[in-house]
Amino acid sequence: MADEHSTELKKEEVSTTQKARSVTYIIFLGVLLLWLYTLWADRVTPMTEHARVNTNVIRIAPEVSGPIAAVNIRNNASVTFGQSLLTIDKQPFELAVKATKLALLQAGQSYQADSAAINVAKANEVAARVKLNNVKRHVARNRVLVEKGTISQAAMDDSLADLQSAQANLDQAVSALDKAKQEFGPRDIKNPEIQAALNKQEQALLDLNHTELKAPGEGVITNMDVSVGDYAAAGQPLLTFVSSHGFWLTAMVRENSLMHLKAEDPVKIVFDSYPGEVFKGKVASIGWGSSGNGSLTVSNATGMFDSPTSSVKAQRFPVNIEFVDLPSDLTLRYSGRAVVAFYPDESYLGERLLDVWIWAWSYLSYVS
Known part of the structure; x- marks a missing residue:
């Protein structure tokens, strides 16, 4: 009886170990797939939190x-x-x-x-x-x-x-x-x-x-x-x-996300002050220069936007975005924060996944 009980315990231990190993493999696989997805998505469906509302500001x-x-x-x-x-x-x-x-x-x-x-x-x-x-x-x-x-x-x-x-x-x-x-x-x-x-x-x-x-x-x-x-x-x-007309967005996008972006590409926009709402826009132009590290401000030395990176990573470049069919009751303020998702028409599946991300972010950015 003792031998049978010992054998059952060993079987249970082996089974538990196998289950733990399987769960670990699944977690590692999930992390690997997520990492690969982010690398892929960063190229074909980029998204950035570094975006600010711009308009004419005159001293x-x-x-x-x-x-x-x-x-x-x-x-x-x-x-x-x-x-x-x-x-x-x-x-x-x-x-x-x-x-x-x-x-x-x-x-x-x-x-x-x-x-x-x-x-x-x-x-x-x-x-x-x-x-x-x-x-x-x-x-x-x-x-x-x-x-x-x-x-x-x-x-x-x-x-x-x-x-x-x-x-x-x-x-x-x-x-x-x-x-x-x-x-x-x-x-x-x-x-x-x-x-x-x-x-x-x-x-x-x-x-x-x-x-x-x-x-x-x-x-x-x-x-x-x-x-x-x-x-x-x-x-x-x-x-x-501060002009109340002619608002646009300036999004700072990593250089390795610019490969497929071009003028007129559609974008979707989320504002912190409008949780759960997603607005439309399109790429107006892509900047050819960026200056150093810091916040989304203009460098006095070069007249270019400072890139919001704090370490030696991919540089960011300004992408200007026009709004499309904004509601008349929408209130925008200069330098208001926005999250922008780009749709360069490179992957149907990637863009549908991006729809899910931007919808989720419309709530997450409000509480973050």
Whole structure:
């Protein structure tokens, strides 16, 4: 009886050992298959967590110096194109304009000419030129956004119409100024003293116009830390403007995942603030340079994105992504985090597995 019991125990031990060995083999096999899958998927269906929402961010700096007389907006306030943001004390600049008008009058009287018409025509011409320059900047920004598909052609057409109107106003103002100069007399208008007075008047009028800081587009003013009485120095940023239109994603993708990626490839996007929701996009462009290691920021030395790697691994390169059919009630914020899955049409099975991953990640990223 004892021998039989001992034999059964040995059989059980052998069976247990075999089961443990089988489980170990299965685990090792599963890990091996998972590792092989990740290597394969990293090539044919890459996915990255290093993605941030981008838009136009402009540091607004005055072109003249002086104390701030009025602040017309609040921090994080929405603004429209051309809206007044703050005003620098105008009094010194208004006095400068009056001084140049008197100088022109004095120069004109030296030649028995009336400079009043030129004063008015010159002021109108400078104002029209400033407005045209502002509209040109707005059109240039919109042209980039149209090429990326982030604003409609109708919005671009409106900008071009504003540009044509501003150009027409400037042409009319220049014609009026030329007429006033002709009435001033060909001999007198060519006089160096009069020309010097006219140049000083134009600069004084430009400086007066620059005392009003205006919004460069539709968006939000943020990180505002100014108040009435603060001194504004020319060229020193006072406000940060974040455009509320033309959002795109910048995803930092490992270089060994770029093999099959190309422009127009579809992508799926997950935002931390929208758990369980998956949004669509497409690849707009793939960067040709990356700078060092760090976060998703721009290197001051090279002007390129820093790659978010912390050790000697595969470098990451920026991939710009356009959104496709985003819901109108979706709220995006500059530098918001996103997870991006790429679909380069290399493997049907891989893309279906990626669908499962991105769906699961839409929940996991929210709680992580």
